[in-house]
Amino acid sequence: MRSTYDEFAKELAELRSLVASITPVNSALAGHHDSLVREYLTIRRRFDYAAFVVALYASFEKFAENLVAAYARLATLRNRYDALPAGLTKKHMTRSAEILARGRLGEGRYLGVSEIDLVKNLFNCLSGASPYALNDVAVVAHDANLWFEELVKLFATVGIDNVGERARRADAMLTWYCASNSLMQPPQDGVRREVIQQRLDELVERRNQVTHRGGSPDELLGAAAMADLVDFVEALAGSIFALTVCSYLSARYVESGEVEQLQLREGPLKNRTVVVVERPNRRLYVGQPVFALIESAGARWGRILDLQLDDVSTTSVDETATADEVGLAVSFKCPNGVALYLLGADDEVVWSPESARGEYKHARAQEFEADPEV
Numbered sequence: 366m367r368s369t370y371d372e373f374a375k376e377l378a379e380l381r382s383l384v385a386s387i388t389p390v391n392s393a394l395a396g397h398h399d400s401l402v403r404e405y406l407t408i409r410r411r412f413d414y415a416a417f418v419v420a421l422y423a424s425f426e427k428f429a430e431n432l433v434a435a436y437a438r439l440a441t442l443r444n445r446y447d448a449l450p451a452g453l454t455k456k457h458m459t460r461s462a463e464i465l466a467r468g469r470l471g472e473g474r475y476l477g478v479s480e481i482d483l484v485k486n487l488f489n490c491l492s493g494a495s496p497y498a499l500n501d502v503a504v505v506a507h508d509a510n511l512w513f514e515e516l517v518k519l520f521a522t523v524g525i526d527n528v529g530e531r532a533r534r535a536d537a538m539l540t541w542y543c544a545s546n547s548l549m550q551p552p553q554d555g556v557r558r559e560v561i562q563q564r565l566d567e568l569v570e571r572r573n574q575v576t577h578r579g580g581s582p583d584e585l586l587g588a589a590a591m592a593d594l595v596d597f598v599e600a601l602a603g604s605i606f607a608l609t610v611c612s613y614l615s616a617r618y619v620e621s622g623e624v625e626q627l628q629l630r631e632g633p634l635k636n637r638t639v640v641v642v643e644r645p646n647r648r649l650y651v652g653q654p655v656f657a658l659i660e661s662a663g664a665r666w667g668r669i670l671d672l673q674l675d676d677v678s679t680t681s682v683d684e685t686a687t688a689d690e691v692g693l694a695v696s697f698k699c700p701n702g703v704a705l706y707l708l709g710a711d712d713e714v715v716w717s718p719e720s721a722r723g724e725y726k727h728a729r730a731q732e733f734e735a736d737p738e739v
Contacts, residue, residue, distance in 0.1 A: 366435045366613065366714050370606050373428040377599055380421055384591045387413055414585045415575045422510075422572040425598050429516060429605070430505040436609055437504045437523050439714065443616065446490045446497055450524040453504070454490075460503035461487045478502055510569045513562040520605070525612050528605055533558055534662040537603030541596050555662075564597050607663030610715050614656055614664055617714075618706065625707040627655075630690055633699035638670075640699055644691050645707065650681040654708040654716050655695055666715060667696030 387410075394406055440449060447454070461483055464470070470478050478500075489497040504523070509515050517529040532538055533555035542548070542556045571586075586594065618624035625645050632640035649672055656666035672679050673692035682691055699705065711718070 535604030541600030611664035
């Protein structure tokens with residue numbers, strides 16, 4: 366899942382470079398001595414817009430599909446096939462059969478998929494074989510473009526429910542909304558669902574206009590509007606990623622008991638990044654992965670940035686320490702009343718190796734909290 370988000374972030378960075386180049390390039394061409402070059406500006410503007418819209422939607426659709434597929438694959442490592450969400454097993458069976466019936470394997474989105482592999486995987490799943498593998502193309506299949514409601518259904522199939530409602534309160538979405546509307550504080554009840562739906566559905570509609578009518582859209586977007594649209598898509602993807610991570614960490618570690626829950630004594634303090642906890646019966650160290658789960662808004666995760674015993678900083682604390690409490694500074698804002706969990710080592714499904722020094726960032730998230738009273 367981590368690699369899926371990182372790849373998406375790289376594609377957004379390229380789109381931002383395209384948008385940033387539009388105004389200076391057009392300004393340079395506008396003063397060109399050749400009249401043909403100056404006439405080209407109108408054409409260039411139209412096709413820059415077309416390329417931008419198609420690429421932005423394609424990147425988001427690929428991100429959503431790959432994230433769903435990755436989450437489903439991880440679920441198969443922990444569960445028998447018949448213990449997966451009922452919606453997932455039903456979709457996997459019916460969609461696998463539909464794909465076989467269409468007879469287009471090896472083409473388009475089914476490139477590299479063979480009948481033998483599709484049937485073998487389905488047989489192993491239904492017969493209770495272990496290990497088994499899902500047919501990714503069946504898991505991520507959808508009948509329409511990723512309109513808002515279609516996106517919600519796609520994630521609900523794998524057991525991540527209500528992403529449309531929960532994304533309203535996710536850190537990344539609140540951060541975008543405040544930046545886009547020049548607000549100092551996010552709305553108490555989150556971003557309105559209608560705002561998110563309208564923005565995503567508008568992108569899908571623009572993409573459809575371009576693909577069905579070529580480079581002749583009804584309305585072009587200027588560079589500033591393009592940049593804001595990239596920011597919105599990044600925020601939506603970051604919010605969905607945080608919700609998916611929340612489901613993964615909950616199932617993989619909390620429900621299985623394979624994680625240490627820190628017992629809070631005081632905090633959060635100092636911009637909500639410092640807490641005082643009971644010293645756990647395991648070693649603590651700077652750089653150690655830690656996370657919090659907020660069901661309504663997704664996970665917050667990062668690393669320990671500092672440890673203190675009796676107000677003195679240290680790089681590690683082991684079981685032999687005489688102090689009964691430890692001060693922790695972490696790389697994200699801790700919500701009120703939500704448990705903090707500690708891992709012994711990185712889980713590369715979530716933690717990026719590049720975040721080893723503490724600051725983990727995704728989709729400009731974690732600047733605001735979903736609910737200051739959580």
